[in-house]
Amino acid sequence: MSSVIDILVERGFIKQFTHEDETRELLEKEKITFYIGFDPTADSLHVGHFLALMLMSHMQKAGHRPIVLVGGGTAMVGDPTGKTDMRKMLTREDIEHNVKCIKGQMENFIDFKDGKAILANNADWLMNLNYVEFLRDIGVHFSVNRMLTAECFKQRLEKGLSFLEFNYMLMQGYDFLELNKRYNCVMQLGGDDQWSNMIAGVDLIRRKENKPAFAMTAALLTTSEGKKMGKTEGGAVWLDSEKTTPYDFYQYWRNVEDADVEKCLSLLTFLPMDEVRRLGSLKDAEINGAKKVLAYEVTKLVHGEEEARNAEKASEALFGAGSDMSNVPTVSITNDMVGGTLLDALVYTKIIPSKSEGRRLIQQGGIVMNDEKVLDVNAKIEKSDFKEGSALVKRGKKKFYKIVIG
Template structure:
């Protein structure tokens, strides 16, 4: 099966510039393509993971990916999908983020023996002569057409800085440079990048008189059209220090029934026959499909050992198991005993603020050792610990083990 058919069947492809030409090209040639990742944070999140899977399917089919880290473009900031201008970052912050993201990408893509390329657009963007750049590249861009692009139209109402207005030119130039350096003929990316991708493709066709193509993948949204990957703590990060493997596993274990098939298709390598079989389960049986999803995605991101630990912790709390070794654990000092439960849980980072902890208690959503806490002034004492352990249930799904140092 042509990889284009595979990507279509699994629901990746959203838009293409030249569908028949792309399909024929992917069938007959080894294509070098790229996807860009701007280092706006020190970790990629699950929104990036769908692009990584897109890239991985292409590599498995024999095509060569370029993972482009945007150390240059991030200094300008992509206005796509944003209502306000991004926070300006220092060069030190950007360099640190670039190094961490490079490490993460290497876990998913095989860069050995020239099977893939890792590059940073800071290598060519930061040394540009601006006047030369405008004369060489800017002349090919129509301001009227740029303003009609969705990524700019949304921002015009609140104000679009000239700094951000340059982003499309820079991303288009990236494609041109990669075409010249590596014979990269195709750009892949999220559907919110469509206008920027078209700009790069057209720039190559005008300047190099060569074919170039663009193909977008669907964004990871739930059945209601809202972006997936948001938790009460923020984004669902791929870095285990920012989102623990247990919390990562739990997110997929608890998604809506209607989102199971889409997530199995996009975020795992399970054969589509198995995806359809699992997705067709109904009632309580759909939980089996969610278990498979959570295990498969956690294995891809964190490795099989961490996936098994998260699975074991979940079974310990919700199944017949009794082993609590893998339940997320927080340690408190002995001198914390006698303080209010709100103060202890906030200091232990189980809650981001006392206000949020108090609100959950008032709503009846906090349990200590399976007993609902109703008093916001409840004091945590040694009597609450059995064999040195106290169990906290936060809402319906979150569990923590508290131990005294």
Template sequence: MDNVYDILLERGYIKQTTHEKEIRELLGKEKITFYIGFDPTADSLHVGHFLQMMVMAHMQRAGHRPIALLGGGTGMVGDPTGKTDMRKMMTPEQIQHNIDCFKNQISKFIDLKDGKAIIENNANWLLDLNYIKFLREVGVHFSVNKMLTAECFKQRLQKGLSFLEFNYMLMQAYDFLELNRKYNCVLQFGGDDQWSNIIAGVNLIRRKEHKPAYGMTFTLLTKSDGKKMGKTEGGALWLNKEKTSPYDFYQYWRNVDDADVEKCLALLTFIPMEKVRRLGSLPGEKINEAKKILAYEVTKLVHGKEEAEKAEKASETLFAGGEDMGSVPTAEITRDYLGCSIVELLVKLNILASKSEVRRLISQNGLTVNDKKVEDPKLVVTEDDFKNGYMLVRRGKKNYNRIELK
């Protein structure tokens, strides 16, 4: 299977294309430049971004050149897509910090040597735009009536769409035009929620430059019940190990639903599809072997072989009831913490994001301390809870944290 289009299709990435036949033909006969945009809304990429970087990696392996476009300009506005409320506006300093974090993470997934890939920042052309000139060059090609029918604006229209956000589609379209002029970039990728914005860029290039441009969206990472994948008790599943430890990251994939194993193996690993289908169809308890492979492979790609092996060992030790805690996330506390409630302790240590989350977990019988279910949110942490100098907290079935008393 030489054409990367067929690889992306077989693995389940492709959701929509602007010109299916032409794109497949183009990817089969030429080495092209394409781009994916990342708006710096946090200081780490999350697992949804990881799927996009897998697409980048497949394309780069086939000889095509990726551009990772960081939204130093569009981040000043905020993408209204999928939001019922306006995004909180970030300061230029926050945006720059997030961009620096993104650059560092992206460089681990795509090969930047010898111009094989490019990291660009749309602040380079958006921040100094002349507004009147922009309106005359770009705004003239957009119909307000048509824009208002776009999926990305529908939810925001219910509560009120600000003029600030209304400009986002024009800015993203202009990004594509600028990358086309600067790097001969002819294809934009994005999540399926970006379809309207991608079409806007494709149409703008075709009208302004009178040459072909294309767009493709890929499937959003969802569970078999349709809900977004990558949500944890503590929030998003981050790629930064300070925000989501390699152990917790491994455990997330180790515990996915049976019905989601094959899809995750196809989208988030490079395992050949023949093996993916075989692993995904394992019956009964044997599917757990496929989950172990999934967890190891995804953790290896994101955090490296050493961290993946440590997480795998720690997981197996805990399943077997052993004492070697390996790389189970560990926090240290002083005696000053003794006497506070279990709810306060878990929030102070950032093991869970809020007191309400801890209480909800307790009400669902999902919190265990030293193999004993916590039934009372007012439970006070005492020195007796620290056997051999540590306390073992379990969230749900298989998420562990070790707390050491110093």
């Protein structure tokens, strides 16, 4: 039987270890408690978090206990990692609302029942720290020279790094120490962009507590061209169905590049690796079958089987041999908008984010209504456009919407 490390390595998750041999031995012999941190800066997770959720799920299935650490305290400071500007600071109320929302999404991946997983918030220990004690107790173990060599600080130093953000590494290291004391948490997992912060926590526990601690990083979810996955013209691909519909979510995966199919199947589904390799080896027209499997499996994990089936049916109706349009995303306009400009209707229904974006799309031939390309930015939407009660609008190559009145 494969160990969880073998599974994670085979599926392409693991990028770096702090102590590879010790980590392998530990995970084979014991059931441990580990943690991954999540920034509660929005009320939904997005595709960028997907890989971390899968990583936690694989570990939990192997008998290890996850701690989901939400950064209620650190979100009030801001993580400089990968950012060129300071992050907007949130209120406690914002953070509490966001935590509640993202926990609901995590429950599709993590079993929180009967203490099998823990949801912790670092505000519980960070918000009441005594600053002088913290400096004497924790700050003494951090070398400023070494901190300045970290990649997360290098980028920000060029533009200006505030002292507020400079504290972030100390706070994340302290999080690991606290989780170690409270829950005997011995390992941190996270994205490779967090490597410097993760090493800080491992070193702090080993120095202060004289106990072993470990960290493993996962490769970031990127395309074969090295670009981060989960971005579209309209912004992030969210796991919340209100922000990104299950149909749009399905279509995002249905349209990944051929070169990325095997990687996505490996990282973002639980399909056996023999099947992943078989699907990933398909070429030309046959690779579309693999993309359908990917889109269905990923949508099922995030939105459930029924929504995945609906999205699949809608996609087949539009791109395959079928005429069932019942699952295409439907948007409404008011009666008084009939006779007005199509552009106004598209902005009102959020099919396009702004008039300027709509004008650009029309000028480039990117808007089609009822199978006819719209070429006039002042085109009107008329009653006659609503055949059988709805008008079908296509934005770009792949996004379809039904517009209804009222």
